[in-house]
Amino acid sequence: MxxxxxxxxxxxxxxxxxxxxxxxxxxxxxxxxxxxxxxxxxxxxxxxxxxxxxxxxxxxxxxxxxxxxxxxxxxxxxxxxxxxxxxxxxxxxxxxxxxxxxxxxxxxxxxxxxxxxxxxxxxxxxxxxxxxxxxxxxxxxxxxxxxxxxxxxxxxxxxxxxxxxxxxxxxxxxxxxxxxxxxxxxxxxxxxxxxxSIKVAEAAKVIENTQRDVNIALINELALIFDTMNIDTNDVIEAAATKWNFIKLKPGLVGGHCIGVDPYYLTFKAEELGYKPNLILGARQINNGMGKYIAEKTIKLMIKNNKKIKDSNILVLGVTFKEDCPDLRNTKVTDIVDELNEYGVNVDIYDPWVDLTEERTHFTHKLMETNPFEGNKKYDSIIVAVAHHQFIKLTQEDYRNISEGNETIIDIKGIVKNPSWRL
Ligand SMILES: NC(=O)c1ccc[n+]([C@@H]2O[C@H](COP(=O)([O-])OP(=O)(O)OC[C@H]3O[C@@H](n4cnc5c(N)ncnc54)[C@H](O)[C@@H]3O)[C@@H](O)[C@H]2O)c1
Structure with missing residues (x-):
């Protein structure tokens, strides 16, 4: 038994x-x-x-x-x-x-x-x-x-x-x-x-996530290239995906307990055995740099829109590592927040999925306790960081109502109709 x-x-x-x-x-x-x-x-x-x-x-x-x-x-x-x-x-x-x-x-x-x-x-x-x-x-x-x-x-x-x-x-x-x-x-x-064998099963799991990490890194790198060319990466992906063997992925942050972590298990062992896994580590570096890139992009757009930077108010919508899930582990949204803080801006983070009591004990970033769309505070810029279903429903008017002057919306999940910029 x-x-x-x-x-x-x-x-x-x-x-x-x-x-x-x-x-x-x-x-x-x-x-x-x-x-x-x-x-x-x-x-x-x-x-x-x-x-x-x-x-x-x-x-x-x-x-x-x-x-x-x-x-x-x-x-x-x-x-x-x-x-x-x-x-x-x-x-x-x-x-x-x-x-x-x-x-x-x-x-x-x-x-x-x-x-x-x-x-x-x-x-x-x-x-x-x-x-x-x-x-x-x-x-x-x-x-x-x-x-x-x-x-x-x-x-x-x-x-x-x-x-x-x-x-x-x-x-x-x-x-x-x-x-x-x-x-x-x-x-x-x-x-x-x-x-x-056990080793084959162990290796199979770690390469599933490593493959995904490397593929996303490629799309992220392409997004950075196309951004300098003023080409919408999502449009390029839609077009390329009409080929039967194109792997359709979206650019974005790679956080969480798995994809952003597991490749390091493989690279650690490879390096211990004398092999330098340049491709996998390069992919990690690209994916880890996306938060900083998004923050810098936000600042540049605000300057372009004649907004002052120091002491400006920026709202970040969503902080969990993925949509419709309360998991905060290894979220890379905090990279955006940390980089923005370097510029002396005030960042409010709102996430209806996070249990605030839990967050207070384990999470170093402070979260808003009230829904910003129900308050009076105005924001110089809004970053849509996680595609929670609550955010998918938001309209242009919702964003306008809480924006200071012309709205500057940074959409990193492709869920805003007319964003100022999307990844
Ligand atoms: N979360 C995922 O989506 C996912 C998917 C596939 C694989 N994995 C892998 O599965 C494993 C577990 O991930 P998770 O997301 O469930 O982690 P988790 O943090 O949600 O849960 C792990 C649990 O283990 C407990 N724990 C820690 N040390 C312990 C010990 N010595 N004895 C008994 N309990 C202990 C913790 O208190 C916690 O409740 C990880 O290796 C992860 O990479 C996770």
Whole structure:
């Protein structure tokens, strides 16, 4: 009888735990006590699960806990902890190491530990397994086994939810690969793909996001080139996309916990092995520079529109890293704000998706508590940074009502009808 423990109940772990709870006994473990308390009361602040779904998991017998005593009698451990980078863009494997140590303390003969966190090839077997062996005193592939099955969910996307996305699976032996694959097959409606090894599965995930990052960087670079030529990049993309094999992407900020972070896992390992990944690092540099470019563009447009810069008021609409989602992690909208602040302007940030209590504890930028479209303050420039559905609905008149003089609208998401400039 399988009893599954999910370690790390964030954007990835919670929906997975809920899906497994429909068929298996599940324990959800997290070190964040407020998160566990909220989930136990039926609330998911990531908004990936509704209150009904969280309560359904509880009804299914799932328990939410911070106590390692509660995970002792599980036989499958699935790790979905964060894999961030440090200030020098190097992988920070601390959560993976710590969660492996937690599991090591309760590991029993024939248990299987499956990692889902995005990593560079080799992390499961070269970093996590030694921790499991050291703490448990057991031997890998003799006493216990491992798997790796990357997650592909897209926060805020209510269509491509966990069971509807084909899942890559792998195992530390041929037999365990089948057990891991069967386990996921039992809940993933879209099916599974059994990779030939754990390293292949790890590499597959990290290149999915690296490919996207590099492709977006190309479009961003083209946008910078076309801007100097006074050509609308979006028009160029529409025209080019009439060819069957053109990859249609939009220019923009690349933030969030995945695309802007995962490539550094790959480049770190490549460089450690003596290969300099110039293309991937160049793409990172282009994407990381977009916020500064947008801020500078805003200032230039304001000067062109005869607006003073120092002490002017600029409104930034949206700060989460993507639309219709409360996730603030690694948002690059703050790059725009930070650069604007260098010019001595006052920047107001408004985002109806951000939980202000949460924001106060974790986010260094202050957010408006009221809707600027319902107030009297006038802005010299407005930057539409995130395509939340609330902003898509805004009209020219809405912008005019809160603009000082002629409106200067910077649209980086292509959702404003007649912007002063769009990326
Ligand atoms: N968010 C996404 O869209 C997405 C998509 C695919 C893959 N991933 C990958 O999945 C992994 C998890 O991402 P996420 O977005 O769910 O992160 P998250 O920050 O939303 O959640 C991680 C959870 O792990 C908990 N945690 C941290 N250390 C722990 C420990 N030692 N023991 C137990 N719990 C611990 C945290 O408290 C948090 O609740 C990352 O590797 C990420 O790259 C994320």
């Amino acid at each position: 399988k009893k599954i423990c999910i370690i790390g109940l964030g954007y990835v772990g919670l929906p997975l735990a809920h899906a497994f709870s429909k068929k298996y006994q599940v324990v959800g473990f997290d070190i964040n006590k407020p998160r566990i308390d909220e989930l136990s009361s039926g609330f998911d602040r990531t908004l990936e699960l509704t209150a009904e779904e969280v309560n359904e998991s509880i009804k299914n017998g799932m328990i939410y806990t911070t106590s390692s005593d509660d995970i002792k009698d599980c036989n499958i451990y699935i790790v979905t902890v964060p894999t961030p980078i440090d200030s020098s863009n190097r992988p920070d494997l601390t959560p993976l190491i710590k969660s492996s140590q937690t599991i090591g303390k309760v590991l029993k003969k024939d248990d299987i530990v499956i990692y889902e966190s995005t990593v560079y090839p080799g992390v499961t077997e070269e970093v996590c397994v030694p921790e499991l062996e050291k703490v448990s005193g057991m031997i890998f592939n003799k006493d216990f086994f491992c798997g790796y099955s990357p997650e592909r969910i897209n926060p805020g996307d209510k269509e491509h939810t966990v069971t509807k996305i084909l899942k890559i699976t792998s195992g530390s032996t041929a037999e365990i690969a089948i057990v891991v694959d069967d386990l996921y097959k039992s809940i993933i409606i879209a099916g599974t793909y059994k990779a030939s």
